[in-house]
Ligand code: OOG
């Protein structure tokens with residue numbers, strides 16, 4: 001497992017796509033999550049801190065785009081938080097997608113804690129950068145690869161409110177390149193938060209106060225070119241912007 005985590009980590013650091021792990025090594029879902037934890041441990045050894053989790057494949061649009069059909073999760077570190085500019089030259093083949101984010105103000109140890117835990121909601125974007133050639137993978141590969149996580153940015157936090165049907169648009173250089181509704185995220189992004197709580201509970205991980213949960217993209221991801229101005233808007237939630 002360690003050797004596989006090293007391969008993924010080095011692919012990210014050297015910006016070099018690698019072949020799918022499952023081409024050579026049989027991996028089941030638990031083993032894939034073990035690789036993911038080791039990838040994160042390597043980042044923590046470099047001083048990065050865990051600041052939340054991201055859910056993946058919580059919408060049909062994403063499942064269809066990537067050819068997988070199970071909800072997965074990955075871990076977010078402070079080094080992934082993008083302020084206002086991202087140098088795409090540090091990445092392999094980045095893509096961007098709109099997200100709904102939750103801020104936890106209390107820890108979540110089990111799904112029963114979710115209701116009282118949400119301290120804020122925001123619109124945001126996620127930058128994905130699969131370490132696999134062609135952005136092509138099996139479910140186990142993408143789990144091991146920390147759900148293709150690379151970076152993310154957030155708009156302003158708002159007091160908790162219903163986010164079951166928020167119109168989302170993703171613009172690049174003023175042109176709308178993806179749009180949808182947060183309802184595409186398991187019917188309501190809150191369900192994604194419950195799923196995160198279940199996965200965390202099963203993995204023996206506590207979602208801590210102050211952590212961010214990305215609920216998953218409502219639309220397919222789009223390639224993120226250099227020299228771009230990206231803006232993600234969520235009806236009633238404002239927007240998040242980044243230049244590349
Ligand atoms: C995996 C990550 C999926 C989402 O929001 O569904 C994800 C990928 O598409 O490469 O982040």
Ligand code: MG
Nearest residue numbers: 097126216217
């Ligand atoms: Mg995502």
